[in-house]
Amino acid sequence: MTGPMIIGLTGSIGMGKSTVAQMFVDDGVPVFDADAAVHILQGPGGALVGEIEVLFPGTTNEKGVDRQKLGSAVLGDPDALKQLEELIHPAVGAMRMEFLAQNENVPMILFDIPLLFEKSGADGVDQVIVVSATEEDQRNRVLRRPGMTPDKFEKIKSLQMPDEEKRKRADFVINTSQPLDETRVQVRNTIEKLKASLA
Incomplete structure (x- = not known):
């Protein structure tokens, strides 16, 4: 294998993926966060702000994209969502190549990719780690987020592959329905196993 082993980190909304990604960073594994890349592209002075305003008028301001407004414009409208994705994916792809x-x-x-299985990103990675939690923990975490409603949560969940299916496809599963220290142990064990597979 030339270049580094590429690990895909994924998990449904509210499963603790960002927390787990940070644990990999803490242990010295470089992480490319697709969501963070989107925030940069859509933030103040972001490369995509102008084009998003043209496609979805009224969804941006001096701070960049208003995510609430853009969300309302595309959620539940497959064509609008497709237009937005066709704009974002190539730009994120370019940032990922630079990171590589x-x-x-x-x-x-590590590539932190929320919709790894849904968008066939699994083809571009060597190993897949799925972050998982109980349905109850997932629901409680998501509903604590500002602006989140049970209806919105169900809508987002309906666009994601069921957790059970993701776990079946994973090379490693990290369970976050337990104390943080135990999650960190799982992360370290996973890193050790990955390093061993490289040896």
Whole structure:
């Protein structure tokens, strides 16, 4: 294998994926966060703000894209969502290539990709880690988010592959329905196993 091993990190909304990604960073694994890349592209002075305003008038301001307004414009409208994705995906892809070039000499890198299975991103990774939790924990976490409603949560969930299906397809599963220390142990064990597979 030339270049680093590419690990895909995924999990449905509210499963604790960001927390787990940060644990990989803390343990020295470079992480490319697709959501963070989107925030940069849509933030103040972001590369896509102008084009998004043209496609969806009234969804941006001086702070960049108003995510609530853009969400309302595309959620439940497959055509609008497709237009938005066709704009975002190539731009995120370019940022990912840049990240790969910067980290070509490390043993492994992690791509944090929320819709890894839904968008066939699994083809581009060597190993897949799924972050999972109980349905009750997932629901409680998501409904604590500002602006979230049970209806909105169900809508988002309906666009995601069921957790059970993701776990079946995973090379590793990290369960976050337990204390943080125990999750960290799982992360470290997973890193050790991945390093061993490289040896």
